[in-house]
Amino acid sequence: MPLVKQGRLTTDLFVHVADGAELPGDGAVLVTAERFLTDPEALLRRAGKVGVIWPNNRNLDDLVPHLGRLASVALVFPTFRDGRAYSQARLLRERYGYDGELRATGQILRDQFVFMTRAGFDAFEVKKDADADAFAQTMKRYSVFYQPTGDGRVTALNRRMQLRHSESAGQ
Amino acid sequence: MYAYDELDRTLINERVSEFRDQVKRRLSGELTEDEFKILRLQNGVYLQLHAYMFRVAIPYGTLSSKQLRRLAHVARRYDRGYGHFTTRQNIQFNWIKLAELPDALADLAEVGIHAMQTSGNNMRNVTSDQWAGVAPGEIEDPRIWSEIIRQHTTLHPEFSFLPRKFKIAITAAEHDRAAIKIHDIGLRLHKNADGETGFEVLVGGGLGRTPFIAKTIKPFVSGRDILSYIEAILRVYNQYGRRDNIYKARIKILVHELGIEKFAKEVDEEWKAMGDVGLTLDHTAIEEVRSRFSYPAYEKLPHMPDELKQAAHDKLFERWRKNSVSAHKVQGYSIVTLSLKPVGGPPGDASAEQMDAVADLADKYSFGEIRVGHEQNLALPHVAKRDLPVLFKALDRLGLATPNVNLVTDIIACPGLDYCSLANARSIPIAQELTRRFANHDTADLIGRLHINISGCINACGHHHVGHIGILGVEKNGEEFYQITIGGRADENAQLGTLIGPAVPYAEVADVIEDIVEAYLALRDRPEELFVDTVKRLGVEPIRERVYATR
Numbered sequence: 001m002p003l004v005k006q007g008r009l010t011t012d013l014f015v016h017v018a019d020g021a022e023l024p025g026d027g028a029v030l031v032t033a034e035r036f037l038t039d040p041e042a043l044l045r046r047a048g049k050v051g052v053i054w055p056n057n058r059n060l061d062d063l064v065p066h067l068g069r070l071a072s073v074a075l076v077f078p079t080f081r082d083g084r085a086y087s088q089a090r091l092l093r094e095r096y097g098y099d100g101e102l103r104a105t106g107q108i109l110r111d112q113f114v115f116m117t118r119a120g121f122d123a124f125e126v127k128k129d130a131d132a133d134a135f136a137q138t139m140k141r142y143s144v145f146y147q148p149t150g151d152g153r154v155t156a157l158n159r160r161m162q163l164r165h166s167e168s169a170g171q
Numbered sequence: 172m173y174a175y176d177e178l179d180r181t182l183i184n185e186r187v188s189e190f191r192d193q194v195k196r197r198l199s200g201e202l203t204e205d206e207f208k209i210l211r212l213q214n215g216v217y218l219q220l221h222a223y224m225f226r227v228a229i230p231y232g233t234l235s236s237k238q239l240r241r242l243a244h245v246a247r248r249y250d251r252g253y254g255h256f257t258t259r260q261n262i263q264f265n266w267i268k269l270a271e272l273p274d275a276l277a278d279l280a281e282v283g284i285h286a287m288q289t290s291g292n293n294m295r296n297v298t299s300d301q302w303a304g305v306a307p308g309e310i311e312d313p314r315i316w317s318e319i320i321r322q323h324t325t326l327h328p329e330f331s332f333l334p335r336k337f338k339i340a341i342t343a344a345e346h347d348r349a350a351i352k353i354h355d356i357g358l359r360l361h362k363n364a365d366g367e368t369g370f371e372v373l374v375g376g377g378l379g380r381t382p383f384i385a386k387t388i389k390p391f392v393s394g395r396d397i398l399s400y401i402e403a404i405l406r407v408y409n410q411y412g413r414r415d416n417i418y419k420a421r422i423k424i425l426v427h428e429l430g431i432e433k434f435a436k437e438v439d440e441e442w443k444a445m446g447d448v449g450l451t452l453d454h455t456a457i458e459e460v461r462s463r464f465s466y467p468a469y470e471k472l473p474h475m476p477d478e479l480k481q482a483a484h485d486k487l488f489e490r491w492r493k494n495s496v497s498a499h500k501v502q503g504y505s506i507v508t509l510s511l512k513p514v515g516g517p518p519g520d521a522s523a524e525q526m527d528a529v530a531d532l533a534d535k536y537s538f539g540e541i542r543v544g545h546e547q548n549l550a551l552p553h554v555a556k557r558d559l560p561v562l563f564k565a566l567d568r569l570g571l572a573t574p575n576v577n578l579v580t581d582i583i584a585c586p587g588l589d590y591c592s593l594a595n596a597r598s599i600p601i602a603q604e605l606t607r608r609f610a611n612h613d614t615a616d617l618i619g620r621l622h623i624n625i626s627g628c629i630n631a632c633g634h635h636h637v638g639h640i641g642i643l644g645v646e647k648n649g650e651e652f653y654q655i656t657i658g659g660r661a662d663e664n665a666q667l668g669t670l671i672g673p674a675v676p677y678a679e680v681a682d683v684i685e686d687i688v689e690a691y692l693a694l695r696d697r698p699e700e701l702f703v704d705t706v707k708r709l710g711v712e713p714i715r716e717r718v719y720a721t722r
Contacts, residue, residue, distance in 0.1 A: 081209050081292065083332025087409045090329055094448065111193065111210055118328035130201065141189050144182040146322040148449035149329070155449075156178040156322065160459050 002132035005101070005123040007139065009132055012125075014051055014072060024048070030074055037062060044069050053105065056084035060091055067098045072123070077106035086119045093120030094150035110138045118149045172235055172540060173318050174463050175283040183285045184277075186326070190214050191273035198270065213293060213331070215261075215286030216272060220592050225250075225267040226289040227279060231299035231317035231341070232260040232543040236530035239541050241282045243526035249275045254526070256511060256519040258545045258583055258634055259338065260298045261289050265590055287325055292333045292420075294324035294405075298340045300348045301544035304466070305552045307500045310360045311368060313343035315461050316397070319452065322460075323398050330405045334412035335420035337405070338377075345663070350545055352376045352385045352665035353637060355422045356404065358397070369393040374404060374434070375426030376665075378631035383423040384665050386431045388438065394457065399450040403442035407434070467538035467553050472503025475556070482560035490612065491563055494574040496554075505556055507537075509549040509566060510573040510581065514610045517599045518584045519547030528569050536562050546622075547583055548576065578615040579623060579688065580606040583634055587627030587644065588651075594627035596644025596651035596677070601625055604681045609688075618688055621702045624659075637661035639703045640687060641668045642680065651677045657687065657714060658706035669711045672719045683718060690717035 003012040014028040019035050028049035036043060036052045043050050044066075051072025054063055063073070073092060075085035085104070092098040103123035104116050110131035116124065117139065126132040145153050154162075175183075190210075197207040208218075215226040227242070234242075242262055246254045249271050250264040257263055267275065276286060289296055297317045304312040320339060324330070330337075342349040343360035351357030357373035369391050376385025392400045404422075413419045426434045482488045497506040509529065511519050521529075529549060533541045536558045537551035544550060549571075554562060566572040575581050582605060585591065587598030602625055609615050624638025628645075635641035641656040652674040659668030675683050688702075694713055695705045706714065 080206075081332050082414060083330070084410055084414075086329045086332065087406050095444065109206065111189075115326075115328040115331055128201075142182070142185050142326070144178045144185065146182075146325050147327055147329075156182070157456055157459065159178060160176070161455060164459065 001125050001127070002129055003123060003125055004132050004135045007136060009135075014049070016053075028071060030072060033058060033063070036066075040066055051101065051103070054088065056082065056088060060088060060096070064096050067092070067096055067100070070100055072101040072103055073098065074103040074105045074125075075121075077104060077108060077112075080107040080109055080112055086115065089116070089119040089121055090149060110134050113138045114142055118145070118147075118151050118153065120150055172233060172465055173314065174465060176463065179283065179322075180280075182325070183280045183283070183287070186214070186285060186287055187273060187276045187280050190276060194269060194273055209291065212291035213288065214276075214291075215289035216267075216269075217290060218592070219265065219590050220588075221590070222266045223269055223272070224590070225264045225272060225275065225286065226257070226261045227264070227284060227286045228289050228296040229260045229262060229284075229543050230296055230321050231303060231314050232301045232545075233303075233314060234541040234543065235282075236533040236539040236541065238282045238284055239526050239530040239533070241279060241284065243523040243530070245275050245278060246523040246526065248278075252524075253520055253522045255517070255586065256521065256543055256547050256549070258547060258585075258632065259296060260301075260543050260545065261296055262543075263586075265586070288331075290336075292335050293331045293337065294327060294333075295336055295338045297321045297324065298338070298349055298354075298545065300342050300344055301542040301550050302348060302497070302506055302552065303343065303542075305499050305501075305504075305506055306344045307498050308345060309500070310343040310362060312464070313341045313360055315457065315464065316358070316360065316370075316394070317341050318464075319398070319457070319460050320401070323401075330409055333405070333409055334414045335417070335422075337408070337422065339401075347661075347663040347665075348544065350634075350637070350661040350665070352663075353378055353382075353634070353661055354385060356401065357385045361391075363391050363393075367393055370397055372397075372400065372404075375423040375431070377421050377423040378634060378636050379421070380418050380629045380631075381421075381424065381427075382631070382636045382667050383427060384667065385423075386426065388431065388435045395452045398452060399445055399448065400438075400442055402448075402450060403438050403445060406441050407437045411437075467540075469501045469504060469553070470555070472555055472557065474502050476503070478557040478560055482563075485560070487567075488560055488563050490616075491567075491572050491574045492559060494578070494616075495572070495576045496559060499553070501553075503556055505554050505559060507551045507554045507559070507562065507566075508544070508576045509551065509571045510576055511548050511571070512575055512581050512606065513570050513573050514580065514606045515603050516570075516606070518582050518602050521549070525569055525571065528565075529571070532562065532565055545583075546577075546581060548581070574612055575606075575615055577620045577622070579609045579618050579621045580615060582606065582623045582625060583638065584625040585627050585632035587625070587633075591627060591632075593630055594644065595629075595646040596627050596653065598625045598627040598633055598642075598644060601642060601644075601653070601677075601680055605684060608681050608685055617698075618692065619698070619701055621688070622660075623684070634661060635659075636667045637665060638668060639701075639706075640684060642684075645674060647674065653677070653680045655680075655683060655687070657711060658703060660703055671711055671715050672722075675722075683722075686718040687714060690714045693717070 049071035373385035542550040588594040626633035656668030
């Protein structure tokens, strides 16, 4: 599956390790929340980065204490109509200050790229090659945004008020 | 009227090109129907029985004459020459071709109309009082807040894939014409003890399979905090609303299962935890939106102009005036409702010719403005009283002066089995038959205010639960049957109707309704007692006895 990271197609350095499967000696791994929480310290001690796949129906409270030591958090879209992970993403970025990789997994189509980026995702396991190829193009679809989120894009309302301010300052 | 600026225009154009790309990918097979379905629903496109149906938003029910002409153009160019106004301030076109949809959207975008989020599991078109800004005694113009919320909910990056659809309605008048108590969030503008403007916030109303009247979650949220409070409600809903069963996914079920106190506590905790996330609306921000609304330059006119005195001898005019003309906050002006419920016609339909003609009349007599109400009628909100007689003649020629506003033939009905793939039974022919039964306007006047609402299935698009008389189509052994409720209402005293008896077959519905009305006429204690008040006073039983005694 193609991985888009920071706007570009990238080789995925993380290996998805299934529950019960043996961990590789080194290298970056993505493990399930359950596996991670069974013994976080052991996982974090090993050589190689650790990322956690966090289900969209699980409260973030158990994850938050570990955020500073995780290299990736992968949130899940079982189907693209299930939008719970958008809320999780915004909470991780905007409330808990998580600044590592935030990865979208599951049914990811190009039509969600803008929403996901605005919610704080910066890595995408994209379902279709054509969508992954179209990432940069798709991100240019919108230039106007009505809502403030943690991505820092200026909202329409703020642009209007800035405009008003500069107009009145010029008089 | 709210005037789009460059940013609003850019955004809807960007949405049109995105949708064009999505249609192209569907037609080339790059998107499966399953994938495309969600994407087209986000933009108001349903697959109906015979064709694609296209639902266009009329935010808070306000249209300019230019916009209405463009809707007429879409009806003519891409559809079969008519459109259907819905109960949520939308217009639907029933015969659109998928390949032509992007062009229709582009034509609409030129005049600031879009179809964003008119279906799908997202925040739907924000609706309000169709008399907003002109109703006497209003707290303030609720359209300012409707527009603020419209913008905030448009393409929201967190809440575009909710468990289920989500509808917000706003009222600022004592009498609720926006049916806020049957919405996911209902907002009632009022002032607190300190004179500050804010909202009573209601949550969890809705009809459908499991109807609920909304409950108050917070008696007062100040205007500056309303966006963050709505955001908190939505965040709780997005995370905890059920996704395992489509019939239990609306917020009303979550509120019901948790109980309003627990739900309110969850929302409060989330609201407090949010802190300052840029959603607080300071005075400048509110004024920025307010400044984009323009208001008519009303003249100083007499309360009773000569034209009106002279027309008073014209019985037809007087009947229409008494029925369809309402008080305006400015002296010398009136609000005129245009009935889209002609005898024998499908409720809420308007032809392209009618739309064009209404646009012309709006330019001439209503400062170029038209309103759309949830009762599926139109209104001209700023008509000088002196113009009423000439306006009446023009509307009468167009078939838009049926004097039945709020009367028994002013029926709300969904499209039903004639169009809809979800329906179990027909709605429109029932409505048409009832308008013929009660075609005598004197009889209708005698009966007084009476709302009949018809839905062709349990999804309740025709709001049958809150009709004074509600009619719900069901299917029994392959035949159309109808359950009838009485005593429902959708206003500030919103209530669900009570079943009056066993379901009746298609052919008997109009007879039963006639009998119900006759029973009411016999039982009311004075002519001014409305149907719904008689039902409240006596309960269902006396009416049931009379109607079902011989059945």
